[in-house]
Structure formats: C-alpha cells, structure tokens
Amino acid sequence: MSFHEPSLWGVIKQQWLYKMRAYRQVFTSFIFIQLLFLLFATQPFGSSDTMNIYSVLTMLVVLLIWQGIAAFLLTTKGYRYDDVTFICNATTSTIANALFLLTTAVFAASMMFFVSRALVVILLFNEVDALYVQDINMQQMMIEGFVQMLYFLVVGSIGYLIGMLVQWHKKAVFSIVLLVIIGYVLMGNSYIANFVKLFTEETSLVIFTLKALVVSCACYSISYFISREVEVDGS
Amino acid sequence: MIVALLWILFLILIVFYLLFAFSKRLKDKLTGKNGARILIGYVVLLLLITISSFGIDNESLQRKPLATVDEMKQHEKEQLALYQALENGNFPSGLGHTLFLKKSWIFPIHEKKIVFAFDSDHNGDQALTNVYVERKPGTAGKIEIQYYHGRSFQEGFDYTHTIMSPIVQHDGQRIIVTDQNKTAKLGALNEVVASRFLQNMGDTEHEVELTSHGISFLYVKVPKGVKVSEEKGEVSFVTKP
Structure with a gap:
C-alpha cells in the first residue's frame, strides 16, 4: 500500500504521456489520410480558361473530420479502459483527453502548413509552369496556423461530446439523429450552416478565438459531467 | 456537387x-x-x-498580388505605345519594364540576301511574330537577331517569364524561325483557407480584360546593302530605311 498522494496534474501528465505513446496510430492514420488528400490537392479545385486554382481546403475539411472521429473514439470503451491503468477519475480523464486532442490539433495544424509548402513544390515540378500564392508573411502564416488549430480544437471537442453522449446512453445516438432530422425538417440545413458561419464568417481574430475556446470548454465541461455518470467498467 | x-x-x-x-x-x-x-x-x-x-525562384512562385483592371488598362496603353514606336521606326523604350529581351543570336552572313522562313503550325491570319529590320553600318559579315516580348498577363497573373523564345537557325541564305511557344500552364494555390483575417485571394473568376498578351517581335540588325525578305509573306514586315 502506498501512502504517496499523487497530485492532480501529475496524474494528468502521466495519462497524457501514456496516450501520446499508446495512441500513435491516431497520428499515423493522420499521415495516411493527409498523403491521400495531398494527391487530391494536386488536382485543380477550380479553374478558369487559362489558370487552375488549387486549394488545401478539401484536405482541411477531411482532416477536421479525422479529428472529430479521433475524439469520438477516445470515448469508446476500449480507450476508456486504458485510463484504468492509472489512478484516475472523470476530471483527470477528461483533462488528459482534452490535452491529447489539443496536441493532435497542434500537430494537425503544423502538418497542414508543411504540406501546403510541399504542395507548392509538387505543383511547380509536375503541374504548372508558374504558381501564384498569396503574399503572406511569417506572422500571417502563424495566424492561419493558429486559426486552423482552433478549428481542430472545436471539432475535436464536439466529437468528444458526441462520443460521450453516445457512451452515456445508447439512446443518445437516436436522440442526436432525431434532433438532426427534426432540425432539418423545421429549419432546413440552415441551423448547421448558421453554426458553421458562427466561425467561418467571423472577421475578428480575438472574437473568433473566444468563440472557439468557449465552445470547446462548454463541450468538455458537459463531457466531464457526463463522464461522471459513465462507469469506467460499465456501459 | x-x-x-x-x-x-x-x-x-x-x-x-x-x-x-x-x-x-x-x-x-x-x-x-x-x-x-x-x-x-x-x-x-x-x-x-x-x-x-523557400529556394524556389521568385518568378516561378509569384507572390505579387494579381493585376487589377486599372493596372491592366495602363499595361495595355504601354503595349500600344511600344507597338506604335516600332511601327514608326523607333526602338521602343521600356526595356526591362514592359519589354524584355528574351534571346539573341548572331550569325555570319556571306550573301547579300537573307530570307526569313517561319516554320510553325500557325494557321489563319495571326502572324507568328513581327520582324523589324535595322540596317546598321559596322556589322559587316554578321547578322544579329534579338527576340523581344512585352509583359504578358493571364487573368492578372504576370506570366512573361514563362514565354519561350522561338528557335532561330541559320541555313545558308535562310533564317528559319520555329515557334515553340505554348500556352503557359498557370496555377494559383490558396494556402489561406481557414483565416478570414488575412488577405485572401479574392474572386478567382477574373475578368477577360485581365488577360493581355504582350507584343512580340524579332529585331534584326543587318549590314547595309543586305536585302532582307520573307519566304511566305505570313508576317508583317517593316524595314527601316
């Protein structure tokens, strides 16, 4: 029997480090998906008579979905069992998972930057004689990376919340589907579009950051309360 | 979709x-x-x-903003001025700004006659390129040919550096000019996709006026007394006195 009382942050750090080692397939699957969509990105996104437009937008959207699925999977029974290896409770598990998803968000945003530079090289070698790119400086590149990271963070937190809802009550799956259908019938798909526009049409970086942080914190807070209800060894 | x-x-x-x-x-x-x-x-x-x-040359990777309609209007005025200067027998100014020397050749000549032949798939009325001949004293025994091209835009994208000069070969009395210009394959990469707080590429559906192919011509310096003619008459030809 140990009388050593572990600190909250010590446990969270241990769990985060464990997840970083044990869930490496999350990163490797990211690599495969990014490479696959790098091939897609070498095809024109749009074109006019004489100029092809290329974009990494599709890749970003797909990788956001990847982040959502990764977050969802973290809430599944198999992954939750891993936490039992450590002294844990709902607080440490939720914070460690949130930190892990923050790490994947930073990783994904960084890789998006690198891969867009790789796309420049590929396009100039294989596809076009000359390429026009926006004239952005290092600070603006950092802002773009930061914004992408926030998008990954938000989608991750939403995926985590949905996953936790599903784990809490299997009926939640039907409730979510039902809510989506009712919402669609009543309002068309405008309510989803309006939620997306909440971020995509925001013109102030500060407000955008606040919105992203508020939504993420809200999702993780709700997930935390749900996780208290979900037995680690139960359904 | x-x-x-x-x-x-x-x-x-x-x-x-x-x-x-x-x-x-x-x-x-x-x-x-x-x-x-x-x-x-x-x-x-x-x-x-x-x-x-980061080692890619600045010409292939263009970071300048695409030309605007106003800039294109100004550009077209400049190209017209270049053309008028040539037609009036003056070599136009603006070298390195609106007019670029792409390539030059020097061939020895032993005859008193030179014939330009254009070897290309050109059909229709469009001339391959104009030839302007200047008879210069002190160039005995050689002919100097220079290929110039005006600044050119496709949908606001300056593609002048991708323009290839024709192949010019000397075969006895004949100067054979082979066009190897093709439409440049241009691309625009939108790297900024998440942030609305940065300068965006804006509308990629550019207006037609943003496309302007600059003038192109061969400027030929020959010794006095050498007769210059063309084989097929498919180009406009101005001989300076």
Whole structure:
C-alpha cells in the first residue's frame, strides 16, 4: 500500500504521456489520410480558361473530420479502459483527453502548413509552369496556423461530446439523429450552416478565438459531467 | 456537387480510418517503434520539402498580388505605345519594364540576301511574330537577331517569364524561325483557407480584360546593302530605311 498522494496534474501528465505513446496510430492514420488528400490537392479545385486554382481546403475539411472521429473514439470503451491503468477519475480523464486532442490539433495544424509548402513544390515540378500564392508573411502564416488549430480544437471537442453522449446512453445516438432530422425538417440545413458561419464568417481574430475556446470548454465541461455518470467498467 | 463529393470523401475517410485504427495487425504495425519511425520520418520529410520550397525562384512562385483592371488598362496603353514606336521606326523604350529581351543570336552572313522562313503550325491570319529590320553600318559579315516580348498577363497573373523564345537557325541564305511557344500552364494555390483575417485571394473568376498578351517581335540588325525578305509573306514586315 502506498501512502504517496499523487497530485492532480501529475496524474494528468502521466495519462497524457501514456496516450501520446499508446495512441500513435491516431497520428499515423493522420499521415495516411493527409498523403491521400495531398494527391487530391494536386488536382485543380477550380479553374478558369487559362489558370487552375488549387486549394488545401478539401484536405482541411477531411482532416477536421479525422479529428472529430479521433475524439469520438477516445470515448469508446476500449480507450476508456486504458485510463484504468492509472489512478484516475472523470476530471483527470477528461483533462488528459482534452490535452491529447489539443496536441493532435497542434500537430494537425503544423502538418497542414508543411504540406501546403510541399504542395507548392509538387505543383511547380509536375503541374504548372508558374504558381501564384498569396503574399503572406511569417506572422500571417502563424495566424492561419493558429486559426486552423482552433478549428481542430472545436471539432475535436464536439466529437468528444458526441462520443460521450453516445457512451452515456445508447439512446443518445437516436436522440442526436432525431434532433438532426427534426432540425432539418423545421429549419432546413440552415441551423448547421448558421453554426458553421458562427466561425467561418467571423472577421475578428480575438472574437473568433473566444468563440472557439468557449465552445470547446462548454463541450468538455458537459463531457466531464457526463463522464461522471459513465462507469469506467460499465456501459 | 461539392456536398456529394465531400460525402464520398467522408466515406473514404471512414473506411481508411477503420482500416488503420481497428485492424489489429495494422494497429500493431503502426504503433510502438514503427509508429514513431513513420511519424518522425514524415515530419522530417515535410520539413525538408518546406525548407526546399523557400529556394524556389521568385518568378516561378509569384507572390505579387494579381493585376487589377486599372493596372491592366495602363499595361495595355504601354503595349500600344511600344507597338506604335516600332511601327514608326523607333526602338521602343521600356526595356526591362514592359519589354524584355528574351534571346539573341548572331550569325555570319556571306550573301547579300537573307530570307526569313517561319516554320510553325500557325494557321489563319495571326502572324507568328513581327520582324523589324535595322540596317546598321559596322556589322559587316554578321547578322544579329534579338527576340523581344512585352509583359504578358493571364487573368492578372504576370506570366512573361514563362514565354519561350522561338528557335532561330541559320541555313545558308535562310533564317528559319520555329515557334515553340505554348500556352503557359498557370496555377494559383490558396494556402489561406481557414483565416478570414488575412488577405485572401479574392474572386478567382477574373475578368477577360485581365488577360493581355504582350507584343512580340524579332529585331534584326543587318549590314547595309543586305536585302532582307520573307519566304511566305505570313508576317508583317517593316524595314527601316
């Protein structure tokens, strides 16, 4: 029997480090998906008579979905069992998972930057004689990376919340589907579009950051309360 | 269409994710040391490519904003001025700004007659290029040919540097000019996709007025007394007195 009382942050750090080692397939699957969509990105996104437009937008959207699925999977029974290896409770598990998803968000945003530079090289070698790119400086590149990271963070937190809802009550799956259908019938798909526009049409970086942080914190807070209800060894 | 495409991509993604995340054998291969090697290898590779991308010359990777309609109007005025200067027998100013020397050739001549022959697939009325001849004293025994091209835009994109000069060969009395110009393949990459706080590429549906192919011509310096003619008469030809 140990009388050593572990600190909250010590446990969270241990769990985060464990997840970083044990869930490496999350990163490797990211690599495969990014490479696959790098091939897609070498095809024109749009074109006019004489100029092809290329974009990494599709890749970003797909990788956001990847982040959502990764977050969802973290809430599944198999992954939750891993936490039992450590002294844990709902607080440490939720914070460690949130930190892990923050790490994947930073990783994904960084890789998006690198891969867009790789796309420049590929396009100039294989596809076009000359390429026009926006004239952005290092600070603006950092802002773009930061914004992408926030998008990954938000989608991750939403995926985590949905996953936790599903784990809490299997009926939640039907409730979510039902809510989506009712919402669609009543309002068309405008309510989803309006939620997306909440971020995509925001013109102030500060407000955008606040919105992203508020939504993420809200999702993780709700997930935390749900996780208290979900037995680690139960359904 | 885009929504349907995204759904297809979404399904592909799910299949891939299930394959890689849940397959026991693959999971074993993608975790542990193998996973770390793949991850580090990928990051290092992308870092190297990123570093190499900063070495790409500025002409191939254009960062200047695309030309606006006003700039194009000004450009077309300048090109017209260049053309009028040539037609009036003056070599136009603006070299290095609106007019660029692409290539020059010097050939020895032993005859008193030179014939320009244009070897190209050109059909219709459009001339391959204009030839302007200047008879210069002190150039005995040689002919100097220079190929110039005006600044050119496609949808606001300055593609002048991609224009190739024709192949010019000397065969006895004949100067054979072979056109090797092709339409430049241009691309625009939208790297800024998430942030609305930065300068965006804006509307990519550019107006037609943003396309302007600059003038192109051969400027030929021949010794006095050498007669210059053309073989097929397919080009406009101005001989300076």
